[in-house]
Amino acid sequence: MERTITLYTNPYSRGGIAHWMLEEIGVPYRVEYLQYGTSMKAPDYLAINPMGKVPAIRHGEVVVTEAAAICAYLADAFPEAGLAPPPAERGDYYRWLLFVAGPLEAALGLKACQVEMSADQEMQLGCGRLETVLDVLADAVRGRHYIAGERFSAADVYVGSHLGWGMQFGTIDRRPEFERYWQALEQRPAQRRSMAQIEAAMAEYPLPGAEA
Structure with missing residues (x-):
């Protein structure tokens, strides 16, 4: 059974690295945008990443935090994308x-x-x-x-x-x-796609104090 990938991120964060990586592997995923100081520190998310920081991914039952670890994990989990050397x-x-x-x-x-x-x-x-x-x-x-x-x-x-x-x-x-x-x-192309999504999310999820 195919496992769903969820990316937890904020458009003003290092989550853009994981977002680009997901576009490179070319498999379906969903994005959950979190806000600094609120949903990022909520109990539901702290159960995923006790640091209360993004990015994190959930791939089925597997949770990976830290952008470098996410990149390495996805390259190994989807070898058909060819994103890790032998x-x-x-x-x-x-x-x-x-x-x-x-x-x-x-x-x-x-x-x-x-x-x-x-x-x-x-x-x-x-x-x-x-x-x-x-x-x-x-x-x-x-x-x-x-x-x-x-x-x-x-x-x-x-x-x-x-x-x-x-x-x-x-x-x-x-x-x-x-x-x-x-x-x-x-x-x-994958980088440009991820940036287009991030820029759209910036308009929808502005930084606190930047709404005006």
Whole structure:
């Protein structure tokens, strides 16, 4: 029996990553939009994600949270979509999925909170400095269409989303390597479909205080 996929998200969230991934795998799914501070913290949703954050997906009885985990799970659950390399070729795939989920996310968060690290703190924290993280990521995408081999994969959905949004909102430098990598990804039909749905949802579900 086919298991229904439900995406729990908010149009102003990292849920857009999971939304794009669902469009790439090309199977039916439903979207449940949640609001910050209300339905996202309601008991029904906290039973799905006790953190009270999005995105999350329910696939039958399986619940997956965290955008990187959702991308990896869907790639494995729907192998016919070809969004994960063969197991023996997944070194770069896992590396860059988790590099962006770990060091990049942490470094961006520290910068957003205006945390200035000492040299000792840089050594203690796995992310190090944001500039170093971005240097490493720029080297990874330089001259490449895809980050984990010769084919598009779930890692590109995740890495590309962070670079695209980061450059759009000014949290990531518009380096030539990042712009070239993202320009090809943002033209993918699945990405454009997901963005059209997200933009429509933004009008229906505005951020609190932005209704006027």
